[in-house]
Ligand SMILES: Nc1ncnc2c1ncn2[C@@H]1O[C@H](COP(=O)(O)OP(=O)(O)OP(=O)(O)O)[C@@H](O)[C@H]1O
């Protein structure tokens with residue numbers, strides 16, 4: 001009624017004065033947090049989201065009316081308090097009240113954007129608590145809210161797609177993603193218990209060391225180099241790491257990165273709390289040979305000779321696919337840009353650690369080097385527990401002994417432990433198969449070793465033969481040289497005698 005009879009300007013004035021009047025006697029302060037602000041019209045306000053998450057933990061217990069929402073990228077339904085509900089919260093001995101509200105638009109305009117209701121949270125607290133609320137309570141709410149969001153969100157697996165023309169123009173990010181659902185955990189990872197614990201501790205300490213990294217003046221990131229033969233669980237370990245820390249994973253395909261600039265863009269586009277993975281770093285790029293190649297090119301000159309020309313062309317072709325250089329990659333890992341954002345883990349995997357440039361993997365860049373090796377008995381026991389629910393068996397001793405003498409990858413062991421039927425004696429069959437497989441691997445290794453030994457001997461004999469031939473050649477050459485010298489000398493002597501004789505003749509005449 002008041003609104004109907006009162007002109008709009010008048011209402012504004014009245015509101016202002018009543019508020020002034022009320023503030024004299026009303027000891028509370030109110031702060032509102034809108035879902036959409038004028039600056040971020042299309043994007044939900046981050047503060048609103050964080051408050052909503054924070055309040056879900058409190059409100060689902062205390063509020064009577066709740067609202068369930070499907071939020072994008074969330075694992076489950078998000079419960080929050082319904083409109084016009086109010087709950088109280090306590091922090092460091094002070095009490096505050098949160099209310100969820102919405103503004104219903106005055107005019108009944110049919111909007112293109114649908115729901116025009118504007119939701120907001122209102123925080124109410126006593127004037128005397130102002131400092132605590134603005135100083136620490138609100139930060140506490142934001143941090144908690146964000147932490148809850150991280151925990152409840154679905155994690156993503158990102159990959160850099162080859163930049164097709166349209167993708168560059170219309171896609172907002174450089175990465176494309178799917179929901180990350182790798183089932184590996186440290187529990188199912190087969191390796192020595194001690195080593196496993198050490199890695200887990202290292203990871204967890206890292207996540208808790210924000211202040212420490214700040215204190216020592218280092219950006220908050222850590223590099224892991226996983227190396228070892230194929231099928232020893234490098235990729236599996238990355239999955240386990242991501243699941244342990246609840247991080248996103250960025251699987252970076254270096255060969256698809258055009259150049260160093262694109263690499264930097266990719267880096268900037270990654271989020272915090274993430275693992276950046278470069279698999280098989282030794283094959284990704286010819287990083288080790290980069291500098292050498294340049295020198296070779298210079299020596300070869302302008303490539304007139306057809307062979308070198310072809311080589312050059314090949315080189316150019318391979319460069320076309322990616323111009324990322326070693327220095328570009330080093331910059332990616334610990335250049336200035338890498339300090340933007342924090343809580344990042346960089347993981348390299350390789351089968352041949354010795355092939356890598358030491359610069360790339362020095363401590364400080366790749367802080368922790370982890371070797372994943374062939375299956376030991378301890379690792380086998382983990383696999384037996386996972387695959388067959390088996391804690392012990394008569395055949396374990398035999399297998400243990402065989403594993404000590406043989407190099408077989410956990411992937412091969414795992415394959416043999418997978419039951420091929422659901423018979424009762426499947427377990428025995430699996431173990432028997434495994435023993436056969438290990439024995440075969442042992443035999444193969446033996447044959448290979450013998451062959452290698454033979455090859456070595458052959459090479460040695462060849463080397464010796466070559467050395468002998470060279471020696472003979474040298475001796476022959478030396479002899480020839482000496483003979484020549486002798487001949488020359490005797491010729492000179494004859495000449496001298498001749499001239500001396502002539503001189504005597506002349507004098508006598
Ligand atoms: N240590 C391990 N613990 C548990 N499972 C393992 C382990 N190692 C290998 N496996 C099994 O073997 C398969 C292959 O392992 P994974 O892909 O992790 O090997 P990798 O070391 O990454 O090999 P590559 O060097 O060829 O990439 C996995 O699916 C996993 O089931």
Ligand SMILES: [Mg+2]
Pocket residue numbers: 234235236279349
């Ligand atoms: Mg792998």
